[in-house]
Every structure is written in structure tokens, then in C-alpha cells.
Amino acid sequence: MKKIIYVLGIIVVAISIVVLLQVKNETNVVYHITLADPKLYNNGTFTDSFKIQKGIYQFSFVPNGDSPQNLSISLKGDLFSYNEDFKLQGTIHKTGISSYYTWDYQGNKKIEIPQDQEIQIKINPHGNVLGSLSADLRKL
Numbered sequence: 001m002k003k004i005i006y007v008l009g010i011i012v013v014a015i016s017i018v019v020l021l022q023v024k025n026e027t028n029v030v031y032h033i034t035l036a037d038p039k040l041y042n043n044g045t046f047t048d049s050f051k052i053q054k055g056i057y058q059f060s061f062v063p064n065g066d067s068p069q070n071l072s073i074s075l076k077g078d079l080f081s082y083n084e085d086f087k088l089q090g091t092i093h094k095t096g097i098s099s100y101y102t103w104d105y106q107g108n109k110k111i112e113i114p115q116d117q118e119i120q121i122k123i124n125p126h127g128n129v130l131g132s133l134s135a136d137l138r139k140l
Contacts, residue, residue, distance in 0.1 A: 036132035068125035
């Protein structure tokens with residue numbers, strides 16, 4: 001009986017840690033965009049502005065197989081500039097009865113903002129305005 005209580009205790013602690021980490025990740029999002037509508041683009045590029053504080057940040061994406069194969073992101077501020085060309089990479093996972101892919105963009109996702117400022121973001125899907133994706137910029 002003590003063994004079962006011990007195992008249940010470990011499970012409860014593990015679940016609590018996962019929930020707390022998820023809540024922390026959600027609160028660290030400083031910018032989010034879901035690009036799933038061609039009307040969001042102007043001449044093939046999405047542009048927006050937002051305020052950001054000094055610190056270290058990282059992009060995260062939720063792409064799928066229909067997302068743009070190549071994705072260029074630029075951030076520009078008063079004393080800051082970032083440009084990166086991301087490439088979509090699929091990883092196949094095989095189980096005993098099926099196969100499936102997971103997708104992620106490869107490239108430099110981490111940036112350092114030297115001071116509080118207004119940032120302009122441009123996202124260029126290189127012509128694939130029909131493929132959907134979500135992008136977050138999270139403070140680390």
C-alpha cells in the first residue's frame with residue numbers, strides 16, 4: 001500500500017510540474033500571430049509592430065506539412081535588427097502500426113533585445129500565403 005501511495009505521489013508532483021511549466025510558458029509570450037488567412041498579408045508579407053523589453057527571447061512555431069517551406073522573419077527597432085531564414089523540416093515517426101510526421105522550423109530562434117523599444121516584425125512566407133502557421137516570441 002505504501003508503494004502505491006509513493007508512486008501516486010510522484011505522478012501528482014510530475015503533473016504539477018508540467019502544468020506549472022506550461023503556465024509559465026504561456027505568460028512569457030510577448031508576441032503571437034497565427035497566419036492562416038491570405039488577407040493577413042500585404043504584397044505577400046505580414047507586417048506588425050509591438051513593444052518589447054530588454055532581454056533574451058526565442059521564437060517558437062506551430063507549423064504543419066502545409067506551412068511555408070521557407071519563412072523569413074525580420075525584426076527592426078531603433079538599435080536592433082534581426083533577420084533569419086527558416087526552413088521547414090519534417091521528422092517521420094514510425095510506430096508499430098502507423099507513421100506520422102512532426103514539423104519544425106530550423107534556424108536561429110534566439111535573440112537578444114538590447115533595450116526597451118518598439119519593434120517592427122515582417123514575416124515573408126515566400127509566396128505560400130495559404131499554408132498556416134503560428135509563431136510566438138517568448139521571453140526566456
